[in-house]
Amino acid sequence: MNEQLAYINQFYTKIIDFLANYSFQIIGAVIIVTIGWFFSKYIFNVLIKFFEKHDFDQTLGKFAANGARILIFGAMLVVAIGKLGISIAPFIAAVGAVFLTAGLAIQGSVANYAAGISLIITRPFKIGDTILINKVYGEVEEIRLAYTTLRTEDEELITVPNKHMIGEVIVNSFKYRVVESNVGIAYNTDAEEVIELIRSVIEQFESVSKETKAIIGIQKFAESSVEIGIRYWVPTRNYFKIQYDVNLAIYKALNEAHITIPFPQREVRMIQH
Numbered sequence: 001m002n003e004q005l006a007y008i009n010q011f012y013t014k015i016i017d018f019l020a021n022y023s024f025q026i027i028g029a030v031i032i033v034t035i036g037w038f039f040s041k042y043i044f045n046v047l048i049k050f051f052e053k054h055d056f057d058q059t060l061g062k063f064a065a066n067g068a069r070i071l072i073f074g075a076m077l078v079v080a081i082g083k084l085g086i087s088i089a090p091f092i093a094a095v096g097a098v099f100l101t102a103g104l105a106i107q108g109s110v111a112n113y114a115a116g117i118s119l120i121i122t123r124p125f126k127i128g129d130t131i132l133i134n135k136v137y138g139e140v141e142e143i144r145l146a147y148t149t150l151r152t153e154d155e156e157l158i159t160v161p162n163k164h165m166i167g168e169v170i171v172n173s174f175k176y177r178v179v180e181s182n183v184g185i186a187y188n189t190d191a192e193e194v195i196e197l198i199r200s201v202i203e204q205f206e207s208v209s210k211e212t213k214a215i216i217g218i219q220k221f222a223e224s225s226v227e228i229g230i231r232y233w234v235p236t237r238n239y240f241k242i243q244y245d246v247n248l249a250i251y252k253a254l255n256e257a258h259i260t261i262p263f264p265q266r267e268v269r270m271i272q273h
Contacts, residue, residue: 029080036076044069063117063145109146115162116145125172130236132171134164139236153239176209176233179243183250184225186262191218194228197257201249202232207242209233225262 044065051061120143125131129140131150138150138158148165150158185194195216202214212233219229230250234242254261 025083029083032076032080032083036073036080039076040069040073043072111163112146112161115166116143116147119143119148119162119165120145124170128175130173130175130177132173133160133168136160137177137236151237153237153241173233173236175235176212177236177239178231178233179239179246181230181243181247182219182227183230183254184222184227184261186260187226189226189259191226191228193257194254194259197253197259198228198230198250201253202230202246204249205242205246207234207238208246224264 047065047068048061125140127140127143131140136150136158138152140148141151142149147162148160150160152158185191198216199214202208214232216228216230218226220227
C-alpha cells in the first residue's frame with residue numbers, strides 16, 4: 001500500500017511540475033488552435049460568398065475554400081505544437097511520409113480529382129449537354145471533382161471517372177443527338193419527290209430540332225435501290241422513341257404515295273446441256 005501511495009504521489013508531483021513549467025505554453029497552444037479553427041471557418045465562408053457572388057463553379061469553389069481552410073488550420077496547428085516546445089521537424093517529416101504513402105495508395109482517386117478540376121476549368125461540356133465518351137452516350141446530369149454522371153433514355157445512370165474524360169475524344173452534341181438512317185427507293189422513282197416527302201414528315205414532329213435542319217439526300221447507289229440518307233437531331237432523353245415514331249411515319253407516307261421500297265432480288269437460270 002505504501003509503495004502504491006508513493007507512486008501516486010510521484011505521479012501527482014510530476015503533473016504539478018509539468019503544469020507549473022508548461023501551463024502558459026499549453027494555454028497559448030490551445031488559444032492558437034482555437035483562433036486557427038475559427039479563422040479558418042471565417043475564411044471558408046468568405047471564399048464561398050465571394051465565389052457565389054462572381055458565379056464561380058460551385059464544385060470547384062467548395063474545393064478551393066476547403067483547401068484554404070485546411071491549410072490555415074494546419075499552419076496554426078504547427079505553430080501550436082511549436083509553442084509547446086516540441087520540435088516540428090520530425091512531425092513534418094512524418095506527415096510528409098504519411099501523405100506520400102496515401103498518395104501512392106490512392107493515386108487513381110487523385111488522378112480523378114485532378115481531371116475533375118481540369119474539366120471544370122476548361123468546360124468542354126456542361127450539365128444538360130449530350131456527350132459521347134468511350135462509346136458511352138448520355139446527357140450530363142452532374143459534374144463532380146471525382147466523376148461525371150450521364151443519364152440515358154432508359155433512365156440508366158452512368159458514372160464515368162474523370163480521369164477517363166481527359167485525353168479522350170469527347171463528342172458534344174449539346175442538348176440533341178443526331179439520328180442517322182436511310183431508306184431505299186426504286187431507280188425509276190423521283191428521288192427529289194421522296195426527299196421532300198420525308199422532309200415534310202420529319203418537320204411535323206415538334207420534338208425534332210428546328211435550329212438544326214434535317215439533312216436528306218441521296219446517300220448511295222446500291223444494287224437494288226437508291227438509298228436516301230436521313231439525318232436529324234432529337235433530344236437525347238427521347239432518342240429511340242422519336243426515331244421509331246419518325247420511321248413509322250415515313251413508312252406510312254411512302255405507302256400512301258405508292259412509293260415502293262425495293263428489296264434485293266436474284267434471278268436464277270437453269271441451263272440444260
